[in-house]
Amino acid sequence: MEALELARLQFAMTGNLHFLFVVLTLGLAPLVAIMHTRWALAGKPLHERLTRFWGQIYVINYALGIVTGLVMEFQFGLSWSGLTHYAGDVFGAPLAMETLVAFFLESTFLGLWIFGWGRLPKWAHLACIWLVTLTAYGSAFFIMAANSFLQNPAGAVVRGDRMELVDIGAMFTNKTLIFSFPHVIGAGLFTGAMVLVGASAYQLRRRTSEVEFFTKSLRTGVTTAAIGIFLTVGFGYAQFAGIQEGKFEGDTGVVPLGIMIEIGQLLALVVLFAMLPLIRVLPRWRWTHPLLMLMTPMPFVLAILGWLARESGRQPWMIWQKLTVADAMTPGLTPPMITGSLIAFVGVLVLLAIVDYILIARVVRRGPRELDLGAVPEPALTY
Template structure:
């Protein structure tokens, strides 16, 4: 592989690994917020336990995922300084907003939510998790705004060989953004909901003592999965109306797109026409639980296929018909330099991904007992043990 292909591979692999964390964060955040709302309104220990259990999984994924995002930032200066030089004034604007939202607002509100148990007023504590959700979605919006600019460069002009931002509003209303952002949000909801379904199926199949806990969790997951896959499919098809001629012509993009559409349609049929109508009996039908568990990782696979199709479909352009990928690459890079950084990044991000899923699996296997999130110093048992 030449240096350009190595640099592209590096960004593709690290971007895919990072997106695995992102798509689960976007799905779990609103689910935890809904559970916390139920607890705040009802005061039932069951709803508190659900908030703490699924919230703990969210915190694990967020904590490890935030580190992988830093690697993405490094790569723009490391491997793609041509992009920063040519369009940094435009492309960097939404990314700067995303940094402010993610690293300041989202992290602050999440910290208040984590350490606010028993300290903040009930409704202020609830507001924190909803603000975490909203800032997570705002962060995703700005990232997609930056990515959509690469797909369809609007709101800018070329002056003195560089692109300058002249209309920030056009950047935020880009036709490549208005359908792709809801598509990503739907994918996140579907992914997070299927984690609820798969984890609940695992616990119910092993005849857990917390039957009501995981029955309600599974039903919540099925409903949100149906909503998520409906949004994903609807806005996914809507994007084709605005696709520029020539995109998805290369083999990689076409194959990824084909697999995503076919498997996405199949999953949509299963969720909407089988799981949703049988929502009352699925928790009791133990023979279906292995199937639901096998389905759990499929939304992650579809999300990566969608990302690959979107990025590969733009090739050979970094900015559509404005800047080629070759011109966007940093000058002076050698194959050895990129190979070394690729090995290091993949090793670190791969390790973080493994640790993330090991910790999540261990938490799921342990079930709603000995929960660290929200535990008080003198707590001798969690509310979940009384279910």
């Protein structure tokens, strides 16, 4: 493979692996916040246990997902210095805002939420998880703003050999952003919800003693999945209004786009017209539980297909009709150089994805007992 093909493959693989963590984070954060809210209002032990159980899964996924995001940041300097030189003043602005305004705040509030159990006042503790959710969505918005600029360079002009941001309002109201951002949020909700459904079906299939706990979780997951898939499909079709003319000419991006649409439509029919109407009886119908477990990875598959379609569809442009991918690549890179970083980056991300799955699966198998999140520390021994 040529150096350019290897660089594209490297970013595609690391980007998609990173998005597996992101899409689950975006889905679980509001669900955990809602569970915590119900616990704060009603004070029921069940709601506390729901918050701690699903919150621990959220924390595991978030912690490991951070590292995968750092790997992507390195690549802009290593492989795509042409993009940094030509449009770094524009493209870098929303990325900087994501890091400084959203990501740092999100991590801070999450730390307060994790270590605030039994220490912070009830409502302050609840506010922390809602601020985590809002900043997570803010982070996603800034990332989508940066990506949408590559799809449609609104708000910037070319001066000399560089692009300059002249209208930040145009960047944040980009026609490719206003429909794609809700589409991603819907995909996140659908993903997080199906993890609830799959994990609950697994426990109920095993005839768990925590029937009430996982019945509640499964019904919450089905309801949220219906909302998520409705938003995903609706705004997915709405995105076509913001697609640049000629983007999907030829074969670029058409195959993953077509597969994604077909699978998405099928899942929407299943969730909206089968699972949702049967929400009261699904926890008791054990024969449906293997089917629900098999559906759990499908939102992740759709997320990958969506990104492949969005990114490959604008080839050969890095910035639509402004900068080609070839010109955006760092000069002087050779195939052996990129192969080395490709093996290292992808190896680390695959390892993190495996660890993430193992840790989450372990929590799911164990169920809502002996949870670390929110556990009251044992008093120190005195002599």
